[in-house]
Amino acid sequence: MSVFSSARGKGSRGFRQAQGDLHLDAVTKVFGDFTAVDDLTLDVPRGSFFALLGPSGCGKTTTLRMVAGLEQPTSGRLLIGDTDLTGSRPYERPVNTVFQSYALFPHLTIRDNVSFGPKRRGEQDAVRLADEALELVQMTHLAARKPSQLSGGQQQRVAVARALVNRPEVLLLDEPLGALDLKLRRQMQVELKRIQTEVGLTFIHVTHDQEEAMTMADTVAVMNLGHIEQLGHPEVLYDLPKTSFVANFLGQSNLGNGVVTGTEGTNLVVEVAGTTVRIPKARSSVSEGPITFGVRPEKVRITETQPVGGGNDVKATVVDVSFSGVATQFLVTTPSGATWAVYEQNLDIERNHLRPGDAVWLEWNSGHAFGVPVDDAAAAAGADAADAASPTASVDAS
Numbered sequence: 001m002s003v004f005s006s007a008r009g010k011g012s013r014g015f016r017q018a019q020g021d022l023h024l025d026a027v028t029k030v031f032g033d034f035t036a037v038d039d040l041t042l043d044v045p046r047g048s049f050f051a052l053l054g055p056s057g058c059g060k061t062t063t064l065r066m067v068a069g070l071e072q073p074t075s076g077r078l079l080i081g082d083t084d085l086t087g088s089r090p091y092e093r094p095v096n097t098v099f100q101s102y103a104l105f106p107h108l109t110i111r112d113n114v115s116f117g118p119k120r121r122g123e124q125d126a127v128r129l130a131d132e133a134l135e136l137v138q139m140t141h142l143a144a145r146k147p148s149q150l151s152g153g154q155q156q157r158v159a160v161a162r163a164l165v166n167r168p169e170v171l172l173l174d175e176p177l178g179a180l181d182l183k184l185r186r187q188m189q190v191e192l193k194r195i196q197t198e199v200g201l202t203f204i205h206v207t208h209d210q211e212e213a214m215t216m217a218d219t220v221a222v223m224n225l226g227h228i229e230q231l232g233h234p235e236v237l238y239d240l241p242k243t244s245f246v247a248n249f250l251g252q253s254n255l256g257n258g259v260v261t262g263t264e265g266t267n268l269v270v271e272v273a274g275t276t277v278r279i280p281k282a283r284s285s286v287s288e289g290p291i292t293f294g295v296r297p298e299k300v301r302i303t304e305t306q307p308v309g310g311g312n313d314v315k316a317t318v319v320d321v322s323f324s325g326v327a328t329q330f331l332v333t334t335p336s337g338a339t340w341a342v343y344e345q346n347l348d349i350e351r352n353h354l355r356p357g358d359a360v361w362l363e364w365n366s367g368h369a370f371g372v373p374v375d376d377a378a379a380a381a382g383a384d385a386a387d388a389a390s391p392t393a394s395v396d397a398s
């Protein structure tokens, strides 16, 4: 019996809910001598919205293609619940994919495009199923049109309907919003999230847009060089990155390499280029030796006078001020030459008299700092990475 014909429950409006979690168990894909996906172990809870986020070439599409059955893993297994999918054909899997290029049949109407799959399988109520799927993506009113008569966002909805009509348990979305302009993209993000909540399917959404991943997903997996660097709820990942790659790929971070010199209550004491800073032990994945200190730009305050009694401050010089409406971004350098970013909400218009060249102080709450392992690859790419204790991008003593 194929996986697809196994008995499954029904979700909202007759759409089948995923019957089990998706498991990737030590999945590896090697092309020639290149390892595109490296020993990936992953659980995607059923009915969740899971985002796979990572830079170009990190193995996102290859991972999706293995889930869809378009590519077989070199080693490892894929399962939905207890059903092993490894080795099965794409059409045997309860999985459908929406690619970036919508590939609708140009000569067929929207309704015929969507009913095409069920009709080919000989389903009697193909048109009713198609109309149900079109209603879900709010395209009922355009069902008689041809694809060329639709906008990009509308075609994208049809592509989603065409995948949903096949009643998958898992819907794979490979950068489906890539071709849309920013406004439409944001609109479609909300739409896709609504559809996912309504039908209760498992969505795996591939993107290299960190904002898209954070706004849409229950769980974000940050992928780099064929493996997952960190996985979790977007807020948790943003608040407490475990590697400098995640700290900079998911949002922006001010990082500086240093050394743990001791402890003080619940804090680690860290020397970064001659400045002493503190990191809560609970917020550091390193407890001794070389460490990379980090703090998010919006957690840093900029003042013209030295903060009193903070102990987490550093002198700096403004190099750039850019106003973006809701916020102002300051780029500042410390005496070591490191550049930090500081975001400030535009509550106090008085503040914006700061100009390049002005001397300022940066201050932050030590509870917002985090510690990650020194990333040798990142350090090697930096200018002065010879010594882990010397700054690559960092705070410095005045």
Ligand SMILES: Nc1ncnc2c1ncn2[C@@H]1O[C@H](COP(=O)(O)OP(=O)(O)OP(=O)(O)O)[C@@H](O)[C@H]1O
Residues within 6 Å of the ligand: 031, 034, 036, 054, 055, 056, 057, 058, 059, 060, 061, 062, 063, 208
């Ligand atoms: N059939 C293939 N033969 C050889 N190498 C391949 C093949 N398919 C993919 N690769 C390589 O595997 C790596 C991962 O490719 P993949 O398409 O999964 O990346 P991606 O994360 O989806 O990137 P992008 O964001 O650019 O779409 C890339 O370096 C790519 O060149």
Ligand SMILES: [Mg+2]
Residues within 6 Å of the ligand: 060, 061, 062
């Ligand atoms: Mg890709």
